Amino acid sequence: METASSPNISPLDFASSPINKTLSPEKKIEHFRQMTQIRRFEQAGLKQYSAGKMGGFLHLYIGQESLAVGAASLMGDNDHMITAYRCHAHALAVGMSMNECMAELFGKATGCSKGKGGSMHFFAPDKNFWGGHGIVAGQTPLGLGLGYGLKYKGLPGSALCFLGDGAVNQGAFHESLNIAALFGIPVVYVIENNGYSMGTSQKRSSAYRDCLAQRAEAYDMDWDVVNGEDFYEVRAKMHIAMERARKESKPTVLEITTYRYYGHSVADANHKKYRSPEEIEKYKRDHDPINLWRQRLLDEKILTEEAAKNIDTESKQQAAASVKFAEDSPAPTIESITEDVYWETDNNTEASKIGRHFFND
Amino acid sequence: MREIEYRDALNEAFDEELARDENVVLMGEEVAQYNGAYKVTKGLWDKWGDKRVVDTPISEAGFIGMGIGASMLGVRPVMELMFWSFHSVAFDQLVNNAACCRYMSGGLINVPIVMRGPANGGTNVGATHSHTPEGLFAAFPGLKVCSPATPADAKGLMKTAIRDNDPVYVMENTTLYGNMGEVPDPADGDFTIPLGKADVKREGTDISLIAHGASVLRCLEAAEILQNEHGINAEVVDLRSIRPLDQDVIIESVKKTNKACLVDESKPFCGVSAQITTLIQEYAFDYLDAPIKRVCTIDAPAIYSKYVEPDQLPNAARIVKQVLTIA
Numbered sequence A: 001m002e003t004a005s006s007p008n009i010s011p012l013d014f015a016s017s018p019i020n021k022t023l024s025p026e027k028k029i030e031h032f033r034q035m036t037q038i039r040r041f042e043q044a045g046l047k048q049y050s051a052g053k054m055g056g057f058l059h060l061y062i063g064q065e066s067l068a069v070g071a072a073s074l075m076g077d078n079d080h081m082i083t084a085y086r087c088h089a090h091a092l093a094v095g096m097s098m099n100e101c102m103a104e105l106f107g108k109a110t111g112c113s114k115g116k117g118g119s120m121h122f123f124a125p126d127k128n129f130w131g132g133h134g135i136v137a138g139q140t141p142l143g144l145g146l147g148y149g150l151k152y153k154g155l156p157g158s159a160l161c162f163l164g165d166g167a168v169n170q171g172a173f174h175e176s177l178n179i180a181a182l183f184g185i186p187v188v189y190v191i192e193n194n195g196y197s198m199g200t201s202q203k204r205s206s207a208y209r210d211c212l213a214q215r216a217e218a219y220d221m222d223w224d225v226v227n228g229e230d231f232y233e234v235r236a237k238m239h240i241a242m243e244r245a246r247k248e249s250k251p252t253v254l255e256i257t258t259y260r261y262y263g264h265s266v267a268d269a270n271h272k273k274y275r276s277p278e279e280i281e282k283y284k285r286d287h288d289p290i291n292l293w294r295q296r297l298l299d300e301k302i303l304t305e306e307a308a309k310n311i312d313t314e315s316k317q318q319a320a321a322s323v324k325f326a327e328d329s330p331a332p333t334i335e336s337i338t339e340d341v342y343w344e345t346d347n348n349t350e351a352s353k354i355g356r357h358f359f360n361d
Numbered sequence B: 001m002r003e004i005e006y007r008d009a010l011n012e013a014f015d016e017e018l019a020r021d022e023n024v025v026l027m028g029e030e031v032a033q034y035n036g037a038y039k040v041t042k043g044l045w046d047k048w049g050d051k052r053v054v055d056t057p058i059s060e061a062g063f064i065g066m067g068i069g070a071s072m073l074g075v076r077p078v079m080e081l082m083f084w085s086f087h088s089v090a091f092d093q094l095v096n097n098a099a100c101c102r103y104m105s106g107g108l109i110n111v112p113i114v115m116r117g118p119a120n121g122g123t124n125v126g127a128t129h130s131h132t133p134e135g136l137f138a139a140f141p142g143l144k145v146c147s148p149a150t151p152a153d154a155k156g157l158m159k160t161a162i163r164d165n166d167p168v169y170v171m172e173n174t175t176l177y178g179n180m181g182e183v184p185d186p187a188d189g190d191f192t193i194p195l196g197k198a199d200v201k202r203e204g205t206d207i208s209l210i211a212h213g214a215s216v217l218r219c220l221e222a223a224e225i226l227q228n229e230h231g232i233n234a235e236v237v238d239l240r241s242i243r244p245l246d247q248d249v250i251i252e253s254v255k256k257t258n259k260a261c262l263v264d265e266s267k268p269f270c271g272v273s274a275q276i277t278t279l280i281q282e283y284a285f286d287y288l289d290a291p292i293k294r295v296c297t298i299d300a301p302a303i304y305s306k307y308v309e310p311d312q313l314p315n316a317a318r319i320v321k322q323v324l325t326i327a
Helices: A025-050 A065-072 A088-093 A098-106 A140-152 A165-169 A171-183 A213-219 A231-248 A277-286 A289-299 A305-328 B006-020 B044-052 B060-072 B084-104 B134-138 B151-163 B214-230 B247-257 B272-283 B316-324
Strands: A080-082 A159-164 A187-193 A222-227 A252-257 B003-005 B024-028 B053-055 B076-080 B114-118 B144-146 B168-172 B180-182 B199-202 B207-211 B234-238 B241-243 B260-264 B293-296
Touching: A025 A065, A025 A088, A025 A098, A025 A289, A025 A305, A065 A088, A065 A159, A065 A187, A065 A231, A065 A289, A080 A140, A088 A098, A098 A305, A140 A159, A140 A171, A140 A187, A140 B060, A140 B084, A159 A165, A159 A231, A165 A171, A165 A187, A171 A187, A171 A213, A171 B060, A187 A231, A213 A222, A213 A252, A222 A231, A231 A252, A231 A289, A289 A305, B003 B006, B003 B151, B006 B024, B006 B044, B006 B151, B024 B044, B024 B060, B044 B053, B060 B076, B060 B084, B084 B114, B084 B134, B114 B151, B134 B144, B134 B168, B134 B241, B134 B272, B144 B151, B151 B168, B151 B180, B199 B214, B207 B214, B207 B247, B207 B316, B214 B234, B214 B260, B214 B316, B234 B247, B247 B260, B247 B272, B260 B272, B260 B316, B272 B293, B293 B316
Parallel strands: A080 A159, A159 A187, A187 A252, A222 A252, B024 B053, B024 B076, B076 B114, B114 B168, B144 B168, B207 B234, B207 B260, B260 B293
Antiparallel strands: B003 B180, B144 B241, B199 B234
16 A cells, blocks of 8 residues: 555565464464454444444454454463454454444443443453544553553563554654653554544655654664454564563564555445545455465465355354344343442441542533 | 642642552653652652553644543543643643543443643733633533632542542632641541432521632632621522522522522633523522623633732622622
């Protein structure tokens, strides 16, 4: 794609990197399944969104699946993940169910956030997933804090903080980079560079020499550029950054080049005007990360066409089942509006009984 | 009882909470090696070291967001804004992340942070350093706000704020840091003051002066003048906590005195006193013998000039004058 940074497409075959050599055929197929599930989930969501079944925005990750799945595939007990509003894939990749996610899109009480967050705000702290944040780059200091928490508690982990290429020009991100390097915070900032900050191409929004990740040099921080269409490369380079965090307590900026097939959100009616249909088609045809991974597994003879088709069919069925689950689920109650505001009132503590907390009529 | 300075009462609160809970960490600009811009954290870095008392760069969005993120993993950051006026450069973190993460996660997350620092005018530092945002932040469900007027309240509320599992924003006051007041000796046991509990600082029968922060002291001065020169016996209610709010004590006081004058260093438009006004008209309407009156900071950005800034803020003369209009 012309608008994004020039990816350092490496002649290296990352299949032979240590972290990928140890990846079992079962796991490889599992990651294909996860990417497929994410795509089918989002396509089902899009259909329901278009049918008016949900409100708000729907920011689709379709085309970028290898990034979230690749990162999540490396997470251990002390690794944490946080991202911005394009969060469905990360949620599913860490193990959240389609049902709770689809129900959240529908605004139902059975949603992962009880219908209080919506598309942009999926959370699963039990799976080390901390959202799902709506403000561009607002999550970047939070990701820093997850790393700070790990370091404070002496835990050998990493905080994976995702952001889009549009977020790199926010002050909060730069403040975070400075503190990350200054304090030696085990955080990995992952710029998911899909070439466009909403409708503005990278060249029209960012000043840079070779790539966006290079800005890390100003903070004396390690950085790398990753070809996001190659699942092996995503894992190999993510792993290096995560090990740097875990073992040296040092931050990294990774820029992973990728592409989104749909607009900034589904409501982005202009997305075929600020880029050409040919550009979109070219990516779908030649650079689709799921197709490429599928082909790779076929070439490695650990997946058959038939098995791949079955996985796809099952994923579609699961997505359809999640739509039904969401349809059949109850809406939140009016009473629930004032729940989950304060921990103390939710837990009916002594403190919560002193003074007036809510000022309703 | 022993008397100590407001700043030392806060210092004692931090010291005791650092000792009580290993997850408590003080953070902010100049809080460690410099001992605090206003010496509120004096000696704590020497005693507790780099891990527990942390100097941050001048990056309010960065370090406050960092503290919020760390609190999700169980760290309990107590973060200083050198002036609460600097909230504006970290507003997204203070409002979207601190106040809303719990809600948007359906209660899966809590954010046990304390944000603290001085929020006051009266020191001739101009408009950008003189904001009083207690009403602003109290307007966001998910946040708690308190504003102690005395050394004892400062210590007791700060300790409670640190132990609270929700974000608590404590508004201190540079003009109060040097004030002396009675504070119970730590040897006599753990001293805390709950959020949401007002304190009647002066009992009276003729009018309720309702205030928080430094304005409480202005009310006490005014009450003496009203008593001595006008024979008016004013009651002074110190809210201490803005949210949660002790509505019961406010309403009881007004039902007793039948008149209310609200004194509020924030600006009049939608300030704390505007909220109190609506509560009084709703819950004590039939008890009022006169319109509710207010003394707020004169409605303009804070003026620099030392010749007039004292009159822009609520002071005893302005309070007395306002009270006499309904006496």
